[in-house]
Amino acid sequence: MIYFLRHETKHxxxxxxxxxxxxxxxxxxxxxxxxxxxxxxxVEPEPSRLVTEVDCFGNATTWxxxxxxxxxxxxxxxxxxxxxxxxxxxxxxTQAWEDIAATVRAGGPAGHRAAEFTFASPMVAPFAAVHDxxxxxxxxxxxxxxxxxxxxxxxxxxxxFRTDVTEVGTPLAKVLAQRAGVCQDFSHLMIxxxxxMGLPARYASGYIRTRxxxxxxxxxxxxxxxxxxxxxxGAEHGWIDFDPTNxxxxxxxxxxxxxxxxxADVSPVSxxxxxxxxxxxxxxxxxxxxxx
Amino acid sequence: MNDSAxxxxxxxxxxxxxxFCEMQDGVRQDPRIxxxxxxxTRMEPDELRRRADIAEAELYNLGITxxxxxxxxxxxxxxxxxxxPRVIAPGEWDLIERGVRQRVAxxxxxxxxxxxxxxxxxxxxxPRPLVLGNVNYRPEMIGLNVPxxxxxxxxxxxxxxxxxxxxxxxEDNARTPSGVSYVIENRHMMLRMFPDLIDGIAVRSVxxxxxxxxxxxxxxxxxxxxxxxxxxxxxxxxxxxxxxxxFLAREMGVPLVEGRDLVVERGCVWMRxxxxxxxxxxxxxxxxxxxxxxxxxxxxxxLGVAGLIDxxxxxRVALANAVGTGVADDKAIYAYMPRIIRYYLAEEPxxxxxxxxxxxxxxxLAYTLDHLHELVVKPVGESGGYGLIIGPHxxxxxxxxxxxxxxxxxENYISQPMVKLSVSPTLANGRLSPRxxxxxxxxxxxxxxxxxxxxxxxxxxREGSLVVNSSQGGGxxxxxxxx
Numbered sequence: 001m002i003y004f005l006r007h008e009t010k011h012x013x014x015x016x017x018x019x020x021x022x023x024x025x026x027x028x029x030x031x032x033x034x035x036x037x038x039x040x041x042x043v044e045p046e047p048s049r050l051v052t053e054v055d056c057f058g059n060a061t062t063w064x065x066x067x068x069x070x071x072x073x074x075x076x077x078x079x080x081x082x083x084x085x086x087x088x089x090x091x092x093x094t095q096a097w098e099d100i101a102a103t104v105r106a107g108g109p110a111g112h113r114a115a116e117f118t119f120a121s122p123m124v125a126p127f128a129a130v131h132d133x134x135x136x137x138x139x140x141x142x143x144x145x146x147x148x149x150x151x152x153x154x155x156x157x158x159x160x161f162r163t164d165v166t167e168v169g170t171p172l173a174k175v176l177a178q179r180a181g182v183c184q185d186f187s188h189l190m191i192x193x194x195x196x197m198g199l200p201a202r203y204a205s206g207y208i209r210t211r212x213x214x215x216x217x218x219x220x221x222x223x224x225x226x227x228x229x230x231x232x233x234g235a236e237h238g239w240i241d242f243d244p245t246n247x248x249x250x251x252x253x254x255x256x257x258x259x260x261x262x263x264a265d266v267s268p269v270s271x272x273x274x275x276x277x278x279x280x281x282x283x284x285x286x287x288x289x290x291x292x
Numbered sequence: 293m294n295d296s297a298x299x300x301x302x303x304x305x306x307x308x309x310x311x312f313c314e315m316q317d318g319v320r321q322d323p324r325i326x327x328x329x330x331x332x333t334r335m336e337p338d339e340l341r342r343r344a345d346i347a348e349a350e351l352y353n354l355g356i357t358x359x360x361x362x363x364x365x366x367x368x369x370x371x372x373x374x375x376x377p378r379v380i381a382p383g384e385w386d387l388i389e390r391g392v393r394q395r396v397a398x399x400x401x402x403x404x405x406x407x408x409x410x411x412x413x414x415x416x417x418x419p420r421p422l423v424l425g426n427v428n429y430r431p432e433m434i435g436l437n438v439p440x441x442x443x444x445x446x447x448x449x450x451x452x453x454x455x456x457x458x459x460x461x462x463e464d465n466a467r468t469p470s471g472v473s474y475v476i477e478n479r480h481m482m483l484r485m486f487p488d489l490i491d492g493i494a495v496r497s498v499x500x501x502x503x504x505x506x507x508x509x510x511x512x513x514x515x516x517x518x519x520x521x522x523x524x525x526x527x528x529x530x531x532x533x534x535x536x537x538x539f540l541a542r543e544m545g546v547p548l549v550e551g552r553d554l555v556v557e558r559g560c561v562w563m564r565x566x567x568x569x570x571x572x573x574x575x576x577x578x579x580x581x582x583x584x585x586x587x588x589x590x591x592x593x594x595l596g597v598a599g600l601i602d603x604x605x606x607x608r609v610a611l612a613n614a615v616g617t618g619v620a621d622d623k624a625i626y627a628y629m630p631r632i633i634r635y636y637l638a639e640e641p642x643x644x645x646x647x648x649x650x651x652x653x654x655x656x657l658a659y660t661l662d663h664l665h666e667l668v669v670k671p672v673g674e675s676g677g678y679g680l681i682i683g684p685h686x687x688x689x690x691x692x693x694x695x696x697x698x699x700x701x702x703e704n705y706i707s708q709p710m711v712k713l714s715v716s717p718t719l720a721n722g723r724l725s726p727r728x729x730x731x732x733x734x735x736x737x738x739x740x741x742x743x744x745x746x747x748x749x750x751x752x753x754r755e756g757s758l759v760v761n762s763s764q765g766g767g768x769x770x771x772x773x774x775x
């Protein structure tokens with residue numbers, strides 16, 4: 001599947017901004033199942049300095065420094081990305097979830113890199129209520145894939161997708177209590193729950209196709225940045241992605257920008273501005289299939 | 293110590309009890325300590341008290357103060373200064389100096405590994421949660437290379453002495469240890485107040501700390517700069533150690549700046565001066581990691597400089613201490629320091645740890661709960677003596693309360709047996725009384741490590757108290773290392 005991707009972010013400021021530094025996570029990853037065929041990142045105004053590098057999680061980042069006063073800032077990503085379907089492991093072939101937790105807990109080389117994702121991170125700390133919520137999905141000895149898949153379906157079933165009830169900083173306890181939120185909330189909640197079980201879980205930032213395949217159901221979170229959860233299912237199967245917003249095991253409907261511990265690690269556009277007054281942020285995403 | 297060596301007078305009712313006395317027992321390590329003791333006991337109590345009053349007034353006038361954050365109305369306080377010096381024999385100092393060097397080398401090797409290969413985690417020597425789950429672990433540091441592999445440029449290692457006279461490490465301070473200004477000011481004070489006490493005794497100088505610190509900062513500055521501009525970055529006047537920031541900037545002869553004085557442009561750090569922007573090559577920062585760069589860490593920080601970390605990453609400016617060192621001076625990591633020293637240096641630790649039980653481990657928790665009445669239990673994330681309990685001195689109710697806190701969050705605590713901290717004669721109620729002391733030597737590392745011959749001796753001024761932290765009513769003494 002080849003997609004055309006366009007992601008536009010525009011900041012309009014009440015007053016001119018004198019100096020700004022922005023950190024972008026706006027370069028899709030090159031992965032075994034995802035190839036970036038062509039890509040262009042357009043930034044306005046022209047930055048006085050632009051630095052690209054790879055962060056500690058392996059994501060491509062772009063640092064922009066703007067020294068001249070400006071009333072608006074715009075970043076547009078356009079790319080052609082080829083995504084191959086990912087075949088999930090047979091559920092029964094995966095280890096019991098307790099074994100995965102024990103592997104990362106034990107120390108030693110197995111699960112060494114995954115272990116980092118079992119700990120609290122800036123926006124996702126496990127707490128008692130979320131542990132109580134996910135616990136019923138994890139029967140003793142259940143294959144880890146089965147358990148996580150069941151949890152993914154439960155979140156879809158029991159939470160309402162509503163864009164007007166949460167913001168970036170809404171505490172997870174509130175999301176859990178009101179049983180509503182957006183993809184970022186569901187992902188953070190699921191990550192917190194998995195970590196409370198001792199399982200490594202990371203945050204995936206990216207996009208989901210705007211229009212469903214012919215005959216398919218419409219997808220949630222399609223005209224904005226999307227988020228889902230990547231889970232480590234042991235050394236043999238590695239990281240498998242689950243989308244709790246759409247009750248999907250991720251195959252070829254998603255394009256990945258970056259993986260991190262939570263949103264704070266991989267926010268598409270973040271930064272610091274000096275001046276500016278009030279600001280208005282607009283963004284829009286289009287992910288269109290251009291050839292199967 | 294037999295009675296004939298100590299003349300009557302100030303020491304009349306002095307009884308060191310079951311503890312090691314820095315003076316009376318120190319005499320065995322160097323006879324010059326007996327000379328100092330003798331000179332002291334010959335002084336009139338009134339004369340001593342008069343000099344103590346002058347010293348206190350002078351400290352206040354000089355502005356040598358610190359801030360106690362929990363007391364809203366008392367912004368600045370003088371750290372009480374005790375006139376009676378703490379004296380260390382050359383042989384003892386040699387051991388401390390070698391031990392501190394070893395410890396600093398191990399800390400730097402550990403931090404390098406944590407932010408590169410993480411071998412020590414893969415080999416299972418240190419449990420992952422202590423590092424990866426640590427609030428001071430900074431993944432932003434992974435893969436970043438710092439000059440000479442030095443992360444901890446300024447290190448303060450807290451030592452205590454047990455009843456046998458052996459030194460033990462109580463704590464490592466690898467972030468922004470403070471207190472060195474007292475060491476130097478205390479010496480100035482002593483030389484003015486007690487020229488008669490030090491006369492003819494060769495005490496090692498503490499005067500060149502500023503020079504050594506400047507030298508280390510120049511060593512880590514970008515190598516193509518021949519005369520690097522060093523600055524001291526302070527969070528400002530509300531910081532508890534602001535006096536020290538002014539003091540060290542003056543000792544080094546460098547500008548004292550705040551975040552708003554610096555700006556990142558064209559890939560370099562610049563300082564705003566009346567003559568326009570001037571380049572900055574090395575920053576001794578006394579600002580916590582979190583606040584350094586709002587673009588990378590806390591976005592709401594107004595104390596830092598946006599883009600600073602990016603410039604540092606590219607080697608165009610040096611930062612001391614490096615970011616992310618907090619992962620190594622955690623009280624839980626402390627328990628593993630002997631193993632860390634063996635792992636990286638293949639040496640036995642020269643300075644031992646106090647025996648430590650990790651409450652996050654089942655055996656450690658069980659032991660702590662069973663022996664609460666004889667242990668000191670400390671939260672791992674706090675410093676400054678906040679939130680700890682001293683089992684033998686606590687009431688039953690306090691212990692019961694603490695037991696619940698401990699059970700609710702065992703991973704947050706470690707416990708240690710009560711160390712019978714050494715005592716040193718201290719002026720109290722007009723005569724010399726034994727008071728407990730510790731010692732914080734300071735080590736500066738650029739290409740190599742230099743240890744200040746002296747260090748901060750803190751003294752618990754309340755009778756019987758073991759808490760020497762200045763925020764908990766501790767004072768300080770001048771520390772004399774004999775040549």
